[in-house]
Amino acid sequence: MPSFFEIEKTCPITGARAGKIHTEHGIIETPIFMPVATKGSVRGVDWRTISELQAQIVLANTYHLTIRPGEASIERAGGLQEWSKWTGPFLTDSGGFQVFSFARRGQAKIDDQGVSFKDDLEGKIHFIGPNESMNIQKRLGADIVMAFDECPAGNADRKTVETAVRRTRDWAEKCTNFPLQKHQNLFLIVQGGKFEDLREKSLEEITKLDAKGYALGGVSVGESREEVEKVISNMTKKLPINKPRYIMGIGMPRDLIVGVLSGADMFDCVLPTRIARHGGYFSEGLRFKSVSQKDFSDDHDNPLVIGCQCPTCKTFTRAYLKHLFLRKEITVYYYLAVHNLFRLLNLTFDMRKAIFNDCFPQFLKKNLYLLS
Numbered sequence: 531m532p533s534f535f536e537i538e539k540t541c542p543i544t545g546a547r548a549g550k551i552h553t554e555h556g557i558i559e560t561p562i563f564m565p566v567a568t569k570g571s572v573r574g575v576d577w578r579t580i581s582e583l584q585a586q587i588v589l590a591n592t593y594h595l596t597i598r599p600g601e602a603s604i605e606r607a608g609g610l611q612e613w614s615k616w617t618g619p620f621l622t623d624s625g626g627f628q629v630f631s632f633a634r635r636g637q638a639k640i641d642d643q644g645v646s647f648k649d650d651l652e653g654k655i656h657f658i659g660p661n662e663s664m665n666i667q668k669r670l671g672a673d674i675v676m677a678f679d680e681c682p683a684g685n686a687d688r689k690t691v692e693t694a695v696r697r698t699r700d701w702a703e704k705c706t707n708f709p710l711q712k713h714q715n716l717f718l719i720v721q722g723g724k725f726e727d728l729r730e731k732s733l734e735e736i737t738k739l740d741a742k743g744y745a746l747g748g749v750s751v752g753e754s755r756e757e758v759e760k761v762i763s764n765m766t767k768k769l770p771i772n773k774p775r776y777i778m779g780i781g782m783p784r785d786l787i788v789g790v791l792s793g794a795d796m797f798d799c800v801l802p803t804r805i806a807r808h809g810g811y812f813s814e815g816l817r818f819k820s821v822s823q824k825d826f827s828d829d830h831d832n833p834l835v836i837g838c839q840c841p842t843c844k845t846f847t848r849a850y851l852k853h854l855f856l857r858k859e860i861t862v863y864y865y866l867a868v869h870n871l872f873r874l875l876n877l878t879f880d881m882r883k884a885i886f887n888d889c890f891p892q893f894l895k896k897n898l899y900l901l902s
C-alpha cells in the first residue's frame with residue numbers, strides 16, 4: 531500500500547510541488563482544484579461531465595447533508611459514493627463554516643463544547659461539536675474528513691480570534707481521538723484570521739497534533755485581498771512539508787497561483803458554479819465577466835474565451851450563450867459552469883505540468899496577467 535501522500539517533484543526555485551494522494555476511491559494528482567458538491571451534487575453539472583473535466587475529488591458539505599437528507603440515509607445507501615454515484619474520492623467539510631455563519635447572524639450559540647443553532651430549513655435546534663461533526667462525517671464516509679474548527683469572520687476582533695484559536699486547538703485534539711472508518715483520513719485546520727501571531731500560534735499548536743493533512747481555514751472570509759495573500763504566502767510554507775496542504779474556500783485563479791507558488795496542494799470554492807448562475811464566466815485574464823454585460827456584443831461570433839478548449843467554448847458563440855442567459859434557458863448555467871470548472875481545473879493541471887517540466891517560474895512569467 532503506497533503512503534497516503536507522496537511528493538513527486540518540487541520546484542527548486544519556488545517550492546511549488548506536484549504530488550499524489552492515495553485514497554480508497556482513487557488517486558488525486560496535486561495541485562488540484564476540488565469542485566464543490568454542496569448537497570451531494572455539483573450545482574447544475576452531472577457526474578459524467580465532472581469526470582470528463584478530469585476532476586479527481588469533490589467536496590460535500592456536512593451541514594447541508596446532516597439537515598437533509600441526514601447522515602443516516604446516506605449511510606444506509608452505503609456512503610456518499612454509493613448514494614450519489616460519484617465513484618471518485620470525496621472530501622467533507624466539518625459543518626463548522628456554515629454553523630458559524632449562523633452565529634455571525636445571531637442565530638446560534640457558541641461555547642467551548644460546540645454550537646447550538648436553528649437550521650434554516652425546518653427550524654429545528656441542533657448541536658454540533660467536534661464529536662458530533664466527526665460522527666456525521668464518519669457516517670457520510672468521505673475519504674478526507676475535516677476537523678471541526680471555529681471560523682470567525684474576516685473582520686473579527688482579536689479577542690474573538692484568540693478564542694477561536696483556542697477552541698480550534700481543543701476541538702482538533704478531540705477530532706484526532708475520534709475513531710473514523712478505516713479508509714478515512716483526517717485533516718486539521720489552522721485558524722488565526724488576519725493576526726499574524728495568532729496564525730503562528732494556531733499553526734504551531736495544530737501541527738503538533740498528528741493528522742494526514744493540514745489546512746488553512748478562515749481565508750477569504752471578508753478580509754482585504756492583501757490580507758488574504760499575506761496569509762497564504764506566509765503560512766502555507768510553514769505547514770508540514772510531507773503532508774498535503776489545503777487552502778480552504780479560495781477559487782479565484784489568482785489565489786490558486788499564489789497558493790501553488792506558496793507550496794499548497796489543494797483548493798476548493800463554489801465560485802465557478804455560483805457565478806455561472808448569474809451569467810458569470812472566467813474571461814481571458816481569468817477574472818470574471820458576465821454574458822449579460824453591455825460590452826458583450828450580440829453579434830459576437832467568438833467563444834467566451836478564444837482558444838479555450840472547454841466543451842462550451844469549442845461549441846458555442848458568446849452571442850448564443852448571451853441569448854440563452856437573457857431568455858433564462860437553464861442549459862446556459864450548465865454551459866457556463868463547465869467553462870468555469872474547466873478553467874480552474876486546467877489551471878491546476880498546467881501548474882502541475884510546469885512543476886514536472888522544471889518550468890514553473892516560466893509558467894508564472896507567462897501568466898503574469900493572471901496575477902494582475
Ligand SMILES: [Zn+2]
Nearest residue numbers: 838840843869
Ligand atoms: Zn471555455
